[in-house]
Amino acid sequence: MSSPIRVVVTGAAGQIAYSLLYQIAKGDVFGADQPVILHLLDIPPMMEVLGGVVMEIIDLALPLVTEIVPTADPTVAFKDVEAAFLVGAMPRQQGMERKDLLSANVKIFKVQGEALDKYAKKTVKVLVVGNPANTNALVCSRYAPSIPRENFTAMTRLDQNRGRAQIAERLKVNVGQVKNVIIWGNHSATQVPDANSATVDLGSGPVPVTGALKNDEWLKGEFITTVQKRGAAVIAARKMSSAVSAAKAAGDHMHDIWHGTAPGQFVSMGVLSDGSYGAPKDVVFSFPVTIENKEWKIVQGLQVADYHKPLLEATGKELLEEKAEAIEVCEH
Ligand SMILES: NC(=O)c1ccc[n+]([C@@H]2O[C@H](COP(=O)([O-])OP(=O)(O)OC[C@H]3O[C@@H](n4cnc5c(N)ncnc54)[C@H](O)[C@@H]3O)[C@@H](O)[C@H]2O)c1
Ligand SMILES: O=C(O)CC[C@H](O)C(=O)O
Numbered sequence: 001m002s003s004p005i006r007v008v009v010t011g012a013a014g015q016i017a018y019s020l021l022y023q024i025a026k027g028d029v030f031g032a033d034q035p036v037i038l039h040l041l042d043i044p045p046m047m048e049v050l051g052g053v054v055m056e057i058i059d060l061a062l063p064l065v066t067e068i069v070p071t072a073d074p075t076v077a078f079k080d081v082e083a084a085f086l087v088g089a090m091p092r093q094q095g096m097e098r099k100d101l102l103s104a105n106v107k108i109f110k111v112q113g114e115a116l117d118k119y120a121k122k123t124v125k126v127l128v129v130g131n132p133a134n135t136n137a138l139v140c141s142r143y144a145p146s147i148p149r150e151n152f153t154a155m156t157r158l159d160q161n162r163g164r165a166q167i168a169e170r171l172k173v174n175v176g177q178v179k180n181v182i183i184w185g186n187h188s189a190t191q192v193p194d195a196n197s198a199t200v201d202l203g204s205g206p207v208p209v210t211g212a213l214k215n216d217e218w219l220k221g222e223f224i225t226t227v228q229k230r231g232a233a234v235i236a237a238r239k240m241s242s243a244v245s246a247a248k249a250a251g252d253h254m255h256d257i258w259h260g261t262a263p264g265q266f267v268s269m270g271v272l273s274d275g276s277y278g279a280p281k282d283v284v285f286s287f288p289v290t291i292e293n294k295e296w297k298i299v300q301g302l303q304v305a306d307y308h309k310p311l312l313e314a315t316g317k318e319l320l321e322e323k324a325e326a327i328e329v330c331e332h
Contacts (some may be wrong), residue, residue: 004035004066008081009153011088012040012070013049015240016129017245020085021053025062029251030083030258037067041077042088045330049085074115081120083258084248086112086140089130091241098188099325102132106326109136113143125257125294128154129250133187134284135272135322139330141272141284150295153257154270156183156191156286157241158249162230163193166223167200167209177201178209182288183227183268184308185315186278186322191286192311193227195219206264210290220307261290266299278312283319 007024017040023029024036038057042050050070057068070076078084089105092098109128116124124147128137137154141147160183168175178200184192196219199206213219234242234276256267266288273285276298289296303311 001258002034004037005083006037006039006079006081007083007085008039008041008054008077009085009087010077011086011130012027013042013046013053014087015091016087016246016250017085018053019089019244020250021057022060023247023251024066025057025060027062029255032064034278035064035066037069038065039077039079039081040068040070041074042070042072045070047072064322070234074112075119077121078112078115081116081124083254084116084120084124084126085129085151085254086126086136087129089136090092092235093241094235094239095168098132102322102325103329105130105132105192106139106329109140110143110330113140116140117144117146120144120147122176125254126152127250127254127257127269127312128152129246131187132322134286134319134327137270137284138272138323139326143330149272150285151332152272153253153296154187154284154286155246155250155253156187156222156268156270157253158246159183159187159191159193159227159286160268161245161249161252163195163227164198166226167195167198170218170223171200171209171212173200173202179265180288181209181268182266183286184312185279185286186218186319187270187286188315188318189228189232190287190311190315190318191228192308192315193224194305194308195223196305196308197288197302224311256291257294257296260292260294266290269296271296271298274298276300277302278309278316280316280320283316285316285319 141152198209
């Protein structure tokens with residue numbers, strides 16, 4: 001058994017954390033032989049609820065959990081952590097605009113960036129889930145200058161999983177057979193789900209999804225809009241934001257940072273843009289990446305279809321607008 005690592009989950013009394021904590025506690029994320037000390041951060045009014053979550057983690061009776069630290073104090077929550085799931089933020093409710101969410105949430109990520117900077121390990125890997133996830137990740141990294149900016153990533157894995165599931169359903173295959181679906185840009189309705197580099201294994205090795213589907217119209221239209229609008233569709237149906245699927249995606253994302261991507265496969269995540277594929281620089285833009293030794297690398301040389309190009313431009317523009325607005329909120 002390795003020595004325990006400290007892992008913080010913020011928003012620990014909320015919906016997503018409720019599912020995520022079980023995955024972390026049972027070894028799905030950091031490995032079946034990696035003990036964890038769980039740091040659980042929420043705000044003071046949620047401490048009683050958080051106490052209930054702690055009771056349930058104890059009752060799971062899972063041997064990998066060596067200690068639980070529930071707190072409302074960021075200085076305690078971020079102390080010596082090696083992995084951070086930044087989930088705590090307000091979810092969009094029906095009728096709320098994205099803009100309302102940005103001004104409410106972005107300041108949380110400024111404060112937490114400052115706390116990570118002071119108290120976390122410099123090698124900490126930070127996954128931002130709370131929306132607007134890409135811009136929150138950018139803000140968090142700007143306020144944590146002593147931690148490499150590459151250590152901050154934003155979650156578009158839920159969108160990738162949604163895309164894979166849509167294709168599997170369409171092809172009537174198991175979702176495990178579908179790989180390398182890309183999400184470009186922002187985790188918002190402007191994101192660009194792209195299956196042109198995706199593969200499906202129909203029994204004799206991976207072949208292009210485009211060839212197996214033989215339905216370009218669907219890939220250019222309904223596939224994109226279904227994935228773009230899936231989060232809103234879940235909110236409309238559940239009257240609450242997606243939770244178990246978001247938690248699973250957060251676990252998948254951190255798992256791949258920790259253990260790397262499989263040969264021949266890539267995953268999508270929001271990372272600091274270097275301008276690849278014409279994306280604006282210095283925003284957190286979702287790209288296909290491979291991961292080795294806990295470091296991501298943007299996959300280069302993929303074909304971007306002409307019909308995707310204006311969509312990539314639009315999602316990049318939205319990220320620049322969000323960045324400008326976030327800077328305005330944080331500096332005033
Ligand atoms: N990136 C994605 O794919 C994705 C998917 C689903 C949801 N989300 C986002 O994740 C966030 C959380 O969603 P949820 O359904 O768990 O919400 P929730 O309301 O159930 O839980 C959020 C929790 O965060 C806590 N919180 C608020 N401010 C905090 C702070 N400053 N420090 C610590 N904790 C704080 C709240 O008290 C609450 O317990 C939302 O912003 C939602 O939009 C992102
Ligand atoms: O607020 C939204 O529209 C989306 C909520 C969440 O990020 C999701 O993708 O399910």
